[in-house]
Amino acid sequence: MELHITTLSENTAGLGNFLGEWGLSILVETDGPNILFDTGQSISASHNADILGIDLSQIDKIVLSHGHFDHTGGLRQVLRRIGKEIEIIAHPDMWQAKYATREGEDRYIGIPFQRQELESLGARFNLTTESVRLTDNIMTTGEVPMVTDYEEIEPYLVVKEDAGFKPDKLLDDQALIINTEPGLVVILGCAHHGIINTLYHAQQLTGVKTIDTVLGGCHLMDASEERVWLTIAALKEIGVQRLGVSHCTGLPASAIMAQEFGDKFFFNNAGTILSL
Numbered sequence: 340m341e342l343h344i345t346t347l348s349e350n351t352a353g354l355g356n357f358l359g360e361w362g363l364s365i366l367v368e369t370d371g372p373n374i375l376f377d378t379g380q381s382i383s384a385s386h387n388a389d390i391l392g393i394d395l396s397q398i399d400k401i402v403l404s405h406g407h408f409d410h411t412g413g414l415r416q417v418l419r420r421i422g423k424e425i426e427i428i429a430h431p432d433m434w435q436a437k438y439a440t441r442e443g444e445d446r447y448i449g450i451p452f453q454r455q456e457l458e459s460l461g462a463r464f465n466l467t468t469e470s471v472r473l474t475d476n477i478m479t480t481g482e483v484p485m486v487t488d489y490e491e492i493e494p495y496l497v498v499k500e501d502a503g504f505k506p507d508k509l510l511d512d513q514a515l516i517i518n519t520e521p522g523l524v525v526i527l528g529c530a531h532h533g534i535i536n537t538l539y540h541a542q543q544l545t546g547v548k549t550i551d552t553v554l555g556g557c558h559l560m561d562a563s564e565e566r567v568w569l570t571i572a573a574l575k576e577i578g579v580q581r582l583g584v585s586h587c588t589g590l591p592a593s594a595i596m597a598q599e600f601g602d603k604f605f606f607n608n609a610g611t612i613l614s615l
Contacts, residue, residue: 340476342519343368344526344554346412347387348379352608353610356390358383358607360410363556363586365526367517371474372399376515376526378413381450384395385416387609388485395420401462402479405511405529409586418460427457428479430511431466436499437507445504465552467542470512470544476518481531483540484512490533493561516541519547519615522580523547527555529587534558534574552581552615555605560589567592571599584608 348364362380366373366388378384388395398421404410411433418425437449454464460532465471470481495519497504512531516559517524522534525541527534534557542548553574561566574582582600585607598603605611 340519341370341423342517342524344391344524344613344615345391346609346611347379347393349384349607350389351606351608355610357387357610361586361592362412363404363528364410364413365514366393366398367477367526369474369477372408373397374453374473374477375401375417376397377402377404377410377528378417380409380412381418382413383609384413385420390608392611396422397567398425400473401425402473402515403427403429403433403514405430405531406435406437406450407448407529408451410528413459414457414462415452418457418462421461424461424463426576427462428464428465428467428471428473430463430468430482430513432509432511433466434582435511436498438497438504439495440462440497440504447580448572456502464567465523472613478516478544480513480516480537480540480544481515483512483537485532485536486539487533487535487573489566490536492531496508496531510579514541516545518547519551520546521615522549522551524552524554524615526548527557529556529558531558533572538577542605550579553579553612554613556586557584557592559592560587561587562589562592567595573595579603581605583611584611593594
């Protein structure tokens with residue numbers, strides 16, 4: 340299987356005229372369907388696709404990792420570029436009213452669009468809690484069970500309901516798994532349920548123990564140093580061969596990972612292309 344993984348949107352940008360923007364969008368091009376994983380926060384994914392000469396109308400499916408604005412805010416722009424009906428695979432909870440309650444402020448951080456508008460632009464939502472097989476070698480994780488005792492969802496992430504705010508269990512948090520000859524490639528959105536929980540689930544779903552590459556957001560920006568070190572120990576035990584962090588990993592955690600993983604580590608910025 341020929342495989343090209345291009346990061347279209349990320350907080351920081353590589354050399355050239357790429358735009359950096361808080362969020363994430365990663366394009367997976369195969370000799371079968373082309374899959375867009377998340378859409379960034381606004382215009383960066385489509386802008387950076389133009390810089391790279393990528394025709395977004397060639398995208399066959401969209402997968403959304405979860406319903407936060409920085410992963411779904413580019414949907415309108417991307418759908419306009421795609422210009423046809425397209426399946427969007429996501430969890431039903433992506434439409435919840437998601438908020439961050441920090442420093443006395445309640446800030447809406449959910450998807451910034453109405454479903455009807457996106458459907459008028461061609462979106463056909465496939466909302467499911469289960470893993471979805473996209474090709475013989477590519478699947479979503481569906482809901483990720485929380486099994487480690489050190490990974491947790493930040494308490495400031497909440498959902499607004501009639502009775503007020505309640506903790507967001509972020510059941511919509513999911514990743515993309517690609518089964519390649521050297522091992523699994525796991526693409527993370529934010530890994531709100533924990534990078535290690537996600538990797539364990541990928542192993543269980545596929546029956547493949549070898550994890551070659553992990554890409555994307557690891558959500559360690561608010562993690563304790565203890566959690567960072569426990570995560571690194573687990574990544575080493577799993578035997579991850581390549582670790583490309585993005586977005587919400589946080590610079591302190593990324594710096595420690597860079598030191599610990601050496602040439603296996605890289606910053607997965609906007610404009611990064613990985614060919615397998």
